[in-house]
Amino acid sequence: MTHSAVAAFGRDAGRLSVGGVPVDRLAERAGGTPFFAYDRRLLTERVALLRATLPAEVKLSYAVKANPMPAVVQHLSGLVDGLDVASALEMRAALDTPVPPERISFAGPGKTDAELRQAIAAGVTIEMESENEADRVAAQGRALGIRPRVAVRVNPDFAVKGSGMRLGGGPQQFGVDCERVPALLKDLAQADVEFLGFHIFAGSQNLHAESLIEAQRRTVDLAVRLAGESPLPVRYLNLGGGFGIPYHDRDRPLDLAAVGANLAALVAGPIREGLPQARIAVELGRYIVGECGVYVTRVVDRKESRGKTYLVVDGGLHHQLAASGNFGQVIRRNYPIAVAGRVDDEPAETVTVVGCLCTPLDLLGDNVSLPRAEVGDLVVLFQAGAYGLTASPTAFLGHPAPAEMLL
Amino acid sequence: MTHSAVAAFGRDAGRLSVGGVPVDRLAERAGGTPFFAYDRRLLTERVALLRATLPAEVKLSYAVKANPMPAVVQHLSGLVDGLDVASALEMRAALDTPVPPERISFAGPGKTDAELRQAIAAGVTIEMESENEADRVAAQGRALGIRPRVAVRVNPDFAVKGSGMRLGGGPQQFGVDCERVPALLKDLAQADVEFLGFHIFAGSQNLHAESLIEAQRRTVDLAVRLAGESPLPVRYLNLGGGFGIPYHDRDRPLDLAAVGANLAALVAGPIREGLPQARIAVELGRYIVGECGVYVTRVVDRKESRGKTYLVVDGGLHHQLAASGNFGQVIRRNYPIAVAGRVDDEPAETVTVVGCLCTPLDLLGDNVSLPRAEVGDLVVLFQAGAYGLTASPTAFLGHPAPAEMLL
Numbered sequence: 138m139t140h141s142a143v144a145a146f147g148r149d150a151g152r153l154s155v156g157g158v159p160v161d162r163l164a165e166r167a168g169g170t171p172f173f174a175y176d177r178r179l180l181t182e183r184v185a186l187l188r189a190t191l192p193a194e195v196k197l198s199y200a201v202k203a204n205p206m207p208a209v210v211q212h213l214s215g216l217v218d219g220l221d222v223a224s225a226l227e228m229r230a231a232l233d234t235p236v237p238p239e240r241i242s243f244a245g246p247g248k249t250d251a252e253l254r255q256a257i258a259a260g261v262t263i264e265m266e267s268e269n270e271a272d273r274v275a276a277q278g279r280a281l282g283i284r285p286r287v288a289v290r291v292n293p294d295f296a297v298k299g300s301g302m303r304l305g306g307g308p309q310q311f312g313v314d315c316e317r318v319p320a321l322l323k324d325l326a327q328a329d330v331e332f333l334g335f336h337i338f339a340g341s342q343n344l345h346a347e348s349l350i351e352a353q354r355r356t357v358d359l360a361v362r363l364a365g366e367s368p369l370p371v372r373y374l375n376l377g378g379g380f381g382i383p384y385h386d387r388d389r390p391l392d393l394a395a396v397g398a399n400l401a402a403l404v405a406g407p408i409r410e411g412l413p414q415a416r417i418a419v420e421l422g423r424y425i426v427g428e429c430g431v432y433v434t435r436v437v438d439r440k441e442s443r444g445k446t447y448l449v450v451d452g453g454l455h456h457q458l459a460a461s462g463n464f465g466q467v468i469r470r471n472y473p474i475a476v477a478g479r480v481d482d483e484p485a486e487t488v489t490v491v492g493c494l495c496t497p498l499d500l501l502g503d504n505v506s507l508p509r510a511e512v513g514d515l516v517v518l519f520q521a522g523a524y525g526l527t528a529s530p531t532a533f534l535g536h537p538a539p540a541e542m543l544l
Numbered sequence: 545m546t547h548s549a550v551a552a553f554g555r556d557a558g559r560l561s562v563g564g565v566p567v568d569r570l571a572e573r574a575g576g577t578p579f580f581a582y583d584r585r586l587l588t589e590r591v592a593l594l595r596a597t598l599p600a601e602v603k604l605s606y607a608v609k610a611n612p613m614p615a616v617v618q619h620l621s622g623l624v625d626g627l628d629v630a631s632a633l634e635m636r637a638a639l640d641t642p643v644p645p646e647r648i649s650f651a652g653p654g655k656t657d658a659e660l661r662q663a664i665a666a667g668v669t670i671e672m673e674s675e676n677e678a679d680r681v682a683a684q685g686r687a688l689g690i691r692p693r694v695a696v697r698v699n700p701d702f703a704v705k706g707s708g709m710r711l712g713g714g715p716q717q718f719g720v721d722c723e724r725v726p727a728l729l730k731d732l733a734q735a736d737v738e739f740l741g742f743h744i745f746a747g748s749q750n751l752h753a754e755s756l757i758e759a760q761r762r763t764v765d766l767a768v769r770l771a772g773e774s775p776l777p778v779r780y781l782n783l784g785g786g787f788g789i790p791y792h793d794r795d796r797p798l799d800l801a802a803v804g805a806n807l808a809a810l811v812a813g814p815i816r817e818g819l820p821q822a823r824i825a826v827e828l829g830r831y832i833v834g835e836c837g838v839y840v841t842r843v844v845d846r847k848e849s850r851g852k853t854y855l856v857v858d859g860g861l862h863h864q865l866a867a868s869g870n871f872g873q874v875i876r877r878n879y880p881i882a883v884a885g886r887v888d889d890e891p892a893e894t895v896t897v898v899g900c901l902c903t904p905l906d907l908l909g910d911n912v913s914l915p916r917a918e919v920g921d922l923v924v925l926f927q928a929g930a931y932g933l934t935a936s937p938t939a940f941l942g943h944p945a946p947a948e949m950l951l
């Protein structure tokens with residue numbers, strides 16, 4: 138039980154608790170297992186940590202796609218400065234919060250005309266991913282008689298080392314290549330749109346502060362350069378996110394203080410000088426919610442097979458695809474895992490935890506050291522707050538949907 | 545357009561059609577894109593091919609998990625001899641067909657007591673995955689006053705070479721190790737259950753007839769051996785499936801005739817001798833439905849980025865996870881892909897087809913040769929009939945659910 142994710146949750150006489158309620162009681166409250174439980178206090182503390190570590194000039198936006206549960210979005214809406222959405226449905230969830238539309242940004246490479254129309258009518262900021270999208274935004278704005286609020290997503294000319302996923306540099310489906318942005322800005326100056334600024338984001342799930350620092354420096358440098366060629370003032374710069382969380386035993390947590398210090402230096406230096414009117418934002422999803430949630434399953438079978446012990450649980454990759462190693466990971470490694478009723482016990486055996494699906498892909502913990510668990514015991518997967526339920530094939534094999542609770 | 549999957553569908557003046565209806569008209573009928581379309585004729589023909597090639601003594605069971613769309617299950621229920629289900633929901637879909645309950649088998653390593661109870665009440669055949677499950681089945685049967693129909697899923701002592709996924713051999717979460725089966729059979733002879741036989745299945749998505757042939761030989765050999773030690777007659781042997789389909793250009797289709805000839809020899813030889821009372825079944829999902837469906841998307845954006853051309857479509861991995869290479873594949877390779885309105889045209893350019901999600905994982909066709917496609921054109925992914933919609937994270941980013949149509 139050394140992983141920091143486990144220690145963050147409460148304990149009550151050897152039982153794991155979320156929001157002060159033991160997990161076994163939550164299972165009764167949910168009407169069964171499996172379920173997701175998110176901890177309101179941990180969400181609040183995570184945003185407070187970001188506020189305390191990043192300079193006040195850097196605004197926080199929550200990327201709803203990481204966890205779109207309405208209660209989570211509502212809770213975070215009172216803590217952050219803005220919300221980022223990736224679809225019309227996410228936009229509607231964001232608009233249902235007190236966050237004003239102009240603090241909601243809408244990104245994504247395949248926005249349809251219908252989605253653009255909804256976004257323009259709502260008054261949110263559209264982060265445009267191509268020249269074609271810029272034309273379509275202007276046309277929809279004219280049709281509606283509303284001046285769209287727009288930013289340009291820029292594909293930088295550099296990548297970020299050490300990112301879990303690369304979203305910038307080289308050819309990309311995201312954004313407009315930075316070398317073509319000046320021409321687009323000239324067009325936008327003539328178009329009937331309200332140009333705000335840039336979204337530049339090069340990679341996600343990065344645990345290396347030095348890589349993020351370099352990316353942020355280069356991003357600001359690029360934004361300053363583009364602002365210099367812009368016929369319109371730059372009033373907005375979304376630096377993206379990419380702050381990683383430690384999923385595996387050997388992962389070292391991100392040095393947030395170093396990232397904060399660098400952002401402070403950027404704000405005091407090149408941003409003050411080159412982007413004096415710009416509202417600066419970082420957009421974080423996983424970093425805010427990822428460590429604040431658990432996925433709780435129950436052991437249905439405990440079986441031996443040729444020297445190996447399996448715990449078969451009633452959940453699986455249909456609810457937690459990433460934990461099974463099947464969502465973008467090159468190498469599968471275990472997420473932190475615990476027996477909910479024995480969090481203070483020492484490991485007693487090596488077991489393999491599998492889900493209930495008829496596929497060998499449904500592997501939740503491979504050869505993990507755990508206290509002994511019997512049929513009926515609850516097994517908890519940590520780091521389940523982001524890209525869990527909605528990033529999983531929930532209809533696969535037709536098992537019931539799990540409950541989600543914010544505590 | 546050389547892939548056999550493309551040629552199997554109809555054409556109408558250069559336009560792809562499914563069930564005799566051009567795909568662009570289907571898009572209007574569906575009310576938009578993306579959507580899945582399955583071809584009733586191709587399903588019928590595929591089952592007819594199996595009937596013509598496999599010996600009449602080998603019964604066909606359809607594995608509902610491959611495509612649980614109710615209309616597909618209903619159509620196939622009139623063509624096959626049985627249905628295999630992996631959850632209570634799939635079982636209810638199967639029970640809604642005219643297939644009698646005793647021809648429905650229920651497999652899966654994590655069946656809950658509630659699911660077992662439903663299965664016993666329904667009278668379906670429970671393929672038990674462990675000794676613990678056998679005890680729970682017997683207990684639930686006693687509680688209901690119904691004698692459960694059961695088979696034992698056996699983990700063989702061999703694996704199948706060349707399978708996409710290994711489900712047997714070595715330690716496994718599936719089935720009872722074959723060396724422990726005789727002891728279980730003795731217990732079952734005393735228990736209040738109706739023992740039918742065995743389910744032995746070692747690997748899926750196999751394109752190599754010689755591997756399947758060897759696996760079937762060894763499976764029959766193992767079943768005969770176990771039958772010899774069984775205190776109860778063996779009246780059922782489910783050989784599983786594992787028949788693969790060609791997803792990629794370099795894949796060669798399975799030599800079904802060779803598999804059929806081998807099964808005929810097994811039926812006439814060791815099965816007649818060693819399992820004279822057994823109903824023999826193969827359980828096929830992907831092989832029946834996989835090639836009979838397409839996933840249709842519309843081009844939302846066509847963009848250049850540093851020498852690369854991207855087609856951004858309104859679908860993506862949230863509907864077709866496997867086509868993006870993120871569901872169990874070690875190496876990502878393209879599924880067959882076409883421009884629906886230009887299926888007779890020669891390729892004119894190399895493009896990369898991406899979905900609308902904000903993730904670089906959302907890649908549907910990497911550097912594919914296609915006729916030129918513009919915004920508004922329909923792009924079709926083939927081999928989408930199995931493990932498509934339900935095996936994908938449909939809620940990811942909150943895009944609308946696609947339509948499904950059986951034509």
